[in-house]
Amino acid sequence: MRFRQKMLLVMVWLLTLSYGVGGVFLIRQNFKSTLSQIKKNNEESYEMILQSVQLVNFVDIQQDFSSISNTLEKMNTSDSIVGIKLMKGDTVLYQTGETITDYDSQEEFESLMFSRDARYFYQISGSVNTDNTPLKLIILYDITPVYAARDEQVRTYHQIFLLMIVIGGFTAWITTYLMTKPLANVSKTARDLASGNLDARVNPKVLDEIGQLGSDFDNMADRLADNINELKLTMEHQDQFMGSFAHELKTPMTSIIGYADLLRSQSLTGEEAQEAANYIFSEGKRLESLSLKLLDLLMMKKESIKLIPVDMKQMIDNLTMHLQPVYTKKGIMLQSRCERCICYAEPDLFSSVLTNLLDNARKAIDNGGNIMIVGERVQGFYRIRVYDNGRGMPEEAIKHITEAFYRVDKSRSRAQGGAGLGLTLCKEVIELHGGTIAFASREGNGTCVTVTIREATL
Known part of the structure; x- marks a missing residue:
């Protein structure tokens, strides 16, 4: 079963439970309250009739009970009174209306509810004190309208209940659809991704x-x-x-x-x-x-490599001094102009980077030229630039210059003994130092390689 269907069933079940229990409770409470009020009214009516009978009996000199019977006849005006019975011992002195149920009781005042022929009655009996044998007054009240009203409420409730279930179910369906639609979109997107649509x-x-x-x-x-x-x-x-x-x-x-x-x-x-x-x-x-x-x-x-504080000016100047004789023989003037700065570096690896950059600059110069190394401090970094006035390279080549085995001029590089891995190694070493390398070049105007590493905080 889908999650949307589960949510719909839960919501309909909760609606049914809450409305069902609430409706039954309200109808029951209303019925009990109405029945209690009717019983109270009937008891008050009985008390009034009983007191009237006692008063007539007190002033009746003849004691033939005809006055009491007349009084009961006159007071039988309520629609709810469907039967009256006055007894003296086992003798019935007065009776009218519905058949009254006889039952033995020693109580002075008794009430009884019962049903008969699909009707509901409330019977009240009590004693009338006389000089001789006490009289027993029994009055029967019809309370069927209370039960009829309850039945009508139940029928109306069932109709409203069914209507509420239909409306509530439809509302719940719309609600669950709107709530779960984003989840369905997530599920569909997941399936699209799984099928290879990475743009979903x-x-x-x-x-x-x-x-x-x-x-x-x-x-x-x-x-x-x-x-x-x-x-x-x-x-x-x-x-x-x-x-x-x-x-x-x-x-x-x-x-x-x-x-x-x-x-x-x-x-x-x-x-x-x-x-x-x-x-x-x-x-x-x-x-x-x-x-x-x-x-x-x-x-x-x-x-990983171990970085130690290194004087960059001293390293570059020493490297320049050792390479100058070799480069001079090839007609290349090698110079350096660097500010003093301490950086964390691995001396041998960083020296190999500079050697590779200088060697590439040398190979780019055909018939004599100039190579300049400039080192300067820039906002917490040390920037090293290697300039040459060699052949330069096209802009497209700059994008691939650090890729393994890439050469701008394959035949010339192979003739000079290049494997196309030098700048790849340089990039790896510089990244291990947390630095960057960048290239700027124009064909016929030379190349500038910029290496930047963080300055040491001592």
Whole structure:
């Protein structure tokens, strides 16, 4: 049974119970109150007639009871009085109307309710004191109208009860429909999401608890969709990574196998054999470098690093001083201009980041040029910029520059021994330091790489 049907049944049951119990209680209380009032009126009427009989008996000199009979005849004017009986011992002195039930009683005043022939009566009896044998006065009252009124109330109540159940049931159905409609929307949205429609949303239109549930469900669906899209993107990157990795292995392996087969199957001169061996060695070293960089990349994703206070100016100046002779031989002027600042860093890893950035800048310069490292403190951060006036790169390449195996110029990078993993490693190292890396470049005008890390608070 559906939740909406359960709510409808519960609401109809509660309506039936409350209206049924309440109606029965009210009718019963009204009947008891009316019956009690009728009995009280009848008892007062009997008392008045009884006192009148006693008064007539007191002034009746003849004691032939004819005056009492006349008095009873005159006082029998009420519609509710349907029978009067006056007895002296077992002798009936006066009787009129309905048959009166005789019963033995020693009480001075007695009342009895009974039904006969679908009618209801209230009989009252009492004694009239005389000088000799006391008289017994019995009056029979018809109280059938009270029961008839109750029966009419019950019939009316049943009709109203059925009408209320119909109206209440219809109202309950509308109420349960409006209350459970948001839940049905949540259920439908859940099924749509399960079937693969990640754009399905509840979009609640109410602000109650069920509406809040719908909003929470939409928030969950948003996060789920983001996670799934991120997972799909990760899978795509992994596929690209595996494809690039296979390509990177295939190219040198093809050359190595070719030259090795040449050495194995043909007689070469010493110079040709030396050239083949040198090529096999260089390609082997490139494969080794690729393997080591991949291992470093995997290890950095699994391990945390220990950061210590480092003087960034001293680190950059020392690195610049050691690399200047190598760069000078290639016609490149390497300079640094840095402010002193202490940052938390891992010296070896951060030094490798700077070395990679400088090496990329060197490879981007063809026939001599300039490389400048600028370090400055900016609002609690230390910003390092590496400028070069090399070839630069297109805007589209900047979006992918930190992806594994990506190269702006594949042939030139491979000729220079690049594996396309340097900037990927740089990004991983900088993120481990809680920093950021950004690129700005224009073809023919050089490149600027910006690294930002938080300044240490000592």
